[in-house]
Amino acid sequence: MQDNSQPRTELEKLGEFGLINYITKNIVHKQKSTLKGVGDDAAVLDFYSDKKCVVTTDMLVEGVHFDLAYMPLKHLGYKAVMVNISDLAAMNAQARQITVSLAISNRFSLEAIDELYQGIYLACEKCQVDLVGGDTTSAVSGLVISVTAIGEGTEQELVYRNQAKENDLIVVSGDLGAAYIGLQLLEREKQVFLSSNKQVQPDLAGYDYILERQLKPEARTDIKELLRELEIKPHAMIDISDGLSSELLHICTASDTGCHLYEEKIPIDPTTYNTAREFNLDPTVCALSGGEDYELLFTIDLNDYDKIKGNPNFTVIGHITDKSQGCQLITSSGSMYPLSAQGWNALLQKEEK
Amino acid sequence: MQDNSQPRTELEKLGEFGLINYITKNIVHKQKSTLKGVGDDAAVLDFYSDKKCVVTTDMLVEGVHFDLAYMPLKHLGYKAVMVNISDLAAMNAQARQITVSLAISNRFSLEAIDELYQGIYLACEKCQVDLVGGDTTSAVSGLVISVTAIGEGTEQELVYRNQAKENDLIVVSGDLGAAYIGLQLLEREKQVFLSSNKQVQPDLAGYDYILERQLKPEARTDIKELLRELEIKPHAMIDISDGLSSELLHICTASDTGCHLYEEKIPIDPTTYNTAREFNLDPTVCALSGGEDYELLFTIDLNDYDKIKGNPNFTVIGHITDKSQGCQLITSSGSMYPLSAQGWNALLQKEEK
Numbered sequence: 001m002q003d004n005s006q007p008r009t010e011l012e013k014l015g016e017f018g019l020i021n022y023i024t025k026n027i028v029h030k031q032k033s034t035l036k037g038v039g040d041d042a043a044v045l046d047f048y049s050d051k052k053c054v055v056t057t058d059m060l061v062e063g064v065h066f067d068l069a070y071m072p073l074k075h076l077g078y079k080a081v082m083v084n085i086s087d088l089a090a091m092n093a094q095a096r097q098i099t100v101s102l103a104i105s106n107r108f109s110l111e112a113i114d115e116l117y118q119g120i121y122l123a124c125e126k127c128q129v130d131l132v133g134g135d136t137t138s139a140v141s142g143l144v145i146s147v148t149a150i151g152e153g154t155e156q157e158l159v160y161r162n163q164a165k166e167n168d169l170i171v172v173s174g175d176l177g178a179a180y181i182g183l184q185l186l187e188r189e190k191q192v193f194l195s196s197n198k199q200v201q202p203d204l205a206g207y208d209y210i211l212e213r214q215l216k217p218e219a220r221t222d223i224k225e226l227l228r229e230l231e232i233k234p235h236a237m238i239d240i241s242d243g244l245s246s247e248l249l250h251i252c253t254a255s256d257t258g259c260h261l262y263e264e265k266i267p268i269d270p271t272t273y274n275t276a277r278e279f280n281l282d283p284t285v286c287a288l289s290g291g292e293d294y295e296l297l298f299t300i301d302l303n304d305y306d307k308i309k310g311n312p313n314f315t316v317i318g319h320i321t322d323k324s325q326g327c328q329l330i331t332s333s334g335s336m337y338p339l340s341a342q343g344w345n346a347l348l349q350k351e352e353k
Numbered sequence: 354m355q356d357n358s359q360p361r362t363e364l365e366k367l368g369e370f371g372l373i374n375y376i377t378k379n380i381v382h383k384q385k386s387t388l389k390g391v392g393d394d395a396a397v398l399d400f401y402s403d404k405k406c407v408v409t410t411d412m413l414v415e416g417v418h419f420d421l422a423y424m425p426l427k428h429l430g431y432k433a434v435m436v437n438i439s440d441l442a443a444m445n446a447q448a449r450q451i452t453v454s455l456a457i458s459n460r461f462s463l464e465a466i467d468e469l470y471q472g473i474y475l476a477c478e479k480c481q482v483d484l485v486g487g488d489t490t491s492a493v494s495g496l497v498i499s500v501t502a503i504g505e506g507t508e509q510e511l512v513y514r515n516q517a518k519e520n521d522l523i524v525v526s527g528d529l530g531a532a533y534i535g536l537q538l539l540e541r542e543k544q545v546f547l548s549s550n551k552q553v554q555p556d557l558a559g560y561d562y563i564l565e566r567q568l569k570p571e572a573r574t575d576i577k578e579l580l581r582e583l584e585i586k587p588h589a590m591i592d593i594s595d596g597l598s599s600e601l602l603h604i605c606t607a608s609d610t611g612c613h614l615y616e617e618k619i620p621i622d623p624t625t626y627n628t629a630r631e632f633n634l635d636p637t638v639c640a641l642s643g644g645e646d647y648e649l650l651f652t653i654d655l656n657d658y659d660k661i662k663g664n665p666n667f668t669v670i671g672h673i674t675d676k677s678q679g680c681q682l683i684t685s686s687g688s689m690y691p692l693s694a695q696g697w698n699a700l701l702q703k704e705e706k
Binding site: 017036040043046052055056058059063087090091097098101102134135137138140141142148149150151160162166237239254309341345 | 412513
């Protein structure tokens with residue numbers, strides 16, 4: 001799936017500083033808080049005095065987090081930024097700046113790096129964040145991209161994982177499982193492509209939604225404003241990078257609570273549902289364990305139910321219980337199974353029934 | 354040089370979250386500005402309202418920046434933190450927090466990661482910074498460590514690269530070239546070890562200083578206070594990670610000036626000098642191009658000369674000139690050669706004379 005007809009400029013032609021200049025020459029800062037960006041030993045940022053500085057970092061490794069056989073470099077750059085901004089959104093913070101560090105082997109040309117940075121800058125543009133620094137280094141093999149995102153929020157705005165209360169409603173934005181099913185589809189088409197001696201081009205028509213969820217995830221930076229308008233402040237919040245089960249368990253562990261999660265309430269898009277069935281996968285398992293949906297999972301006071309009821313952006317999927325009740329998945333048939341980090345166990349038990 | 358008699362616990366036994374818990378279980382925050390560290394989607398920091406937030410990031414890649422044949426993991430962890438804190442020192446900022454991201458192959462055991470983190474925490478202790486977040490992920494091969502350091506400083510304190518003025522004195526802390534010569538020594542002993550079928554243990558007695566400069570570099574966090582006591586505010590400052598030539602050219606380019614650098618003034622430790630000679634290397638070239646000394650290079654007002662004269666921590670090595678004069682190295686014999694980023698050219702020319 002690689003096009004070898006493109007021009008190829010070796011990175012060594014530019015050297016480290018030439019490459020940095022090339023990558024950063026068009027940067028225009030959008031944030032007032034960016035006093036000094038790329039070009040010194042460090043960036044200098046200025047936050048309003050009532051704002052706290054919120055920092056997160058995530059690393060994507062070739063062969064572990066992405067496969068360039070089906071992940072275009074532009075999408076990889078975009079995703080590397082978005083997954084970090086998603087972490088800030090999960091704090092109810094506003095993303096302001098990022099730094100990007102790259103380790104790249106000489107397998108990659110300047111044109112490849114250009115494509116990667118197109119995606120990085122597109123995500124910056126989309127979320128109005130400034131690229132203020134980073135490091136660019138060679139690697140013996142492969143590609144590693146490490147992003148640190150910096151945001152701000154007032155003490156009142158910020159939401160942690162550990163403040164879920166008994167009887168809180170558990171709410172999720174958007175729908176789940178699509179990114180995982182998108183990945184299964186890409187893996188299948190890659191195998192078809194490889195086993196056909198690269199004669200058969202992938203047929204991905206009709207799967208746009210799930211592919212986009214995998215290849216171009218969007219951080220839910222809109223949720224902060226949506227909740228503010230609804231006059232809801234979540235008690236606890238986390239983003240869904242590892243799957244619903246794992247994230248809900250994080251909230252319950254940190255908050256010292258249990259939970260009841262209702263299988264039939266979990267929002268799953270029809271394309272996700274049908275494609276999961278094509279793969280003989282349980283759509284609920286995909287939602288529970290798939291991960292990479294980058295939706296937000298949060299708990300709200302029971303009294304806020306009327307504010308959120310019927311809102312198309314949110315689905316109430318369960319409630320927080322006393323710790324002694326454990327973390328339970330209640331299946332469509334009404335059976336109760338302990339939720340596990342992988343999510344698989346509960347469903348395997350269900351299937352064995 | 355590896356000891357295979359040590360116990361070995363596979364990382365997969367713990368899983369990602371088990372590993373994170375294991376690594377972070379003993380963290381005690383020292384900074385008032387650390388409101389929330391490891392354990393949520395992001396860390397939350399709080400800086401005094403008159404302080405700016407200063408951010409820098411550096412990535413170390415196995416096979417590019419370090420060779421585990423002679424770089425103990427503890428030293429690697431220490432160095433990965435120190436090189437970032439050095440960047441903050443070069444801004445005249447105070448380091449406060451770090452995040453650490455790791456990509457590690459299954460070649461590394463839990464014991465190996467433990468050793469790495471011992472070094473990380475030792476550096477944190479030394480510089481009184483808090484580890485507040487990070488990411489731990491598997492890699493197909495090798496080890497990549499990416500650190501982001503966050504510090505603070507008032508507008509008045511911070512020093513940039515681009516404010517050097519004509520007639521400024523060029524000053525350097527400590528001495529130069531030792532880290533590079535230390536690396537040459539380690540490379541030589543590695544070759545001896547390998548070619549002797551691992552029978553000959555390295556003989557490194559008497560080389561402590563240059564080995565320590567390579568294996569355990571110290572960020573010059575003391576310079577900020579030293580300069581404050583002397584009532585000197587540098588005009589421009591940078592840390593020496595890539596070699597004196599390259600860093601001085603960065604200052605001159607950013608400040609739109611030229612410079613005169615005097616070869617005979619460059620501070621070189623006797624062990625560095627003698628070992629360079631052993632290797633048939635020009636000690637000046639090692640200082641100009643070696644890098645990794647992590648000393649600070651800065652320019653001060655000519656009128657501040659009396660404040661710094663004779664101070665054992667600092668050496669005046671030249672002065673800033675008008676841009677039209679270019680960046681010149683004046684050799685011990687009085688000849689003038691244009692300084693190049695590699696530093697080598699000027700000296701090669703000198704040797705060809």
